[in-house]
Amino acid sequence: AQSVxxxxxxxxxxxxxxxLLRCNYSSxxxxxxxxxxxxxxxxxxxxxxxxxxxxxxxxxxGFEAEFKKSETSFHLTKPSAHMSDAAEYFCxxxxxxxxxxxxxxxxxxxxxxxx
Amino acid sequence: GAVVSQHPSRVICKSGTSxxxxxxxxxxxxxxxxxxxxxxxxxxxxxxxxxxxxKATYEQGVEKDKFLINHASLTLSTLTVTSAHPExxxxxxxxxxxxxxxxxxxxxxxxxxxxxxx
Numbered sequence: 404a405q406s407v408x409x410x411x412x413x414x415x416x417x418x419x420x421x422x423l424l425r426c427n428y429s430s431x432x433x434x435x436x437x438x439x440x441x442x443x444x445x446x447x448x449x450x451x452x453x454x455x456x457x458x459x460x461x462x463x464x465g466f467e468a469e470f471k472k473s474e475t476s477f478h479l480t481k482p483s484a485h486m487s488d489a490a491e492y493f494c495x496x497x498x499x500x501x502x503x504x505x506x507x508x509x510x511x512x513x514x515x516x517x518x
Numbered sequence: 519g520a521v522v523s524q525h526p527s528r529v530i531c532k533s534g535t536s537x538x539x540x541x542x543x544x545x546x547x548x549x550x551x552x553x554x555x556x557x558x559x560x561x562x563x564x565x566x567x568x569x570x571x572x573k574a575t576y577e578q579g580v581e582k583d584k585f586l587i588n589h590a591s592l593t594l595s596t597l598t599v600t601s602a603h604p605e606x607x608x609x610x611x612x613x614x615x616x617x618x619x620x621x622x623x624x625x626x627x628x629x630x631x632x633x634x635x636x
Contacts, residue, residue, distance in 0.1 A: 449626075506613075
């Protein structure tokens with residue numbers, strides 16, 4: 404069965420410093436992995452997705468994530484945090500079962516950005 | 519592109535009444551739509567998956583008679599919470615995708631509906 408574990412429930416950074424949000428996955432086959440962001444009162448937005456092509460995936464708003472099979476990790480990074488990055492971030496693995504592509508969400512990491 | 523809307527954004531109802539939530543794909547045809555539930559400060563839990571014109575597939579532990587799902591067209595799915603009780607209060611989120619054939623299909627999410635049952 405597929406699952407994801409987000410290692411930090413809260414991350415706090417200063418504006419302009421790097422962001423690292425950690426995610427480990429468990430999958431019985433080559434997974435599809437996603438990062439979504441949820442701003443208050445807004446829908447979830449796809450930041451990036453890994454689908455077995457390049458292991459370094461670039462997303463929107465300067466975010467990127469690296470798929471490391473040996474470490475079963477898919478950590479999300481950004482070189483320089485902006486205040487607008489403060490939100491909830493979800494690492495997600497796709498599970499294709501019963502004829503449907505189901506998303507399995509991690510518990511989420513709340514990112515706070517301080518001036 | 520790939521916009522999904524939900525209506526209403528917020529609803530308050532009395533215990534025992536039924537509430538209908540609509541999910542629409544505005545600029546694409548959604549072969550498959552998904553309904554999730556999110557409790558405060560928690561992650562999203564998949565409730566059910568539906569294909570246009572067919573019965574929804576419910577996840578284990580989700581009461582199909584309690585949460586009625588209708589996917590009547592390629593742009594509209596509805597979730598009806600029947601005989602709502604306070605424990606049904608939650609944030610309900612829908613998503614839509616264009617296909618179901620591969621694990622790489624992207625799901626596009628609606629903004630969510632906050633249901634409060636008094």
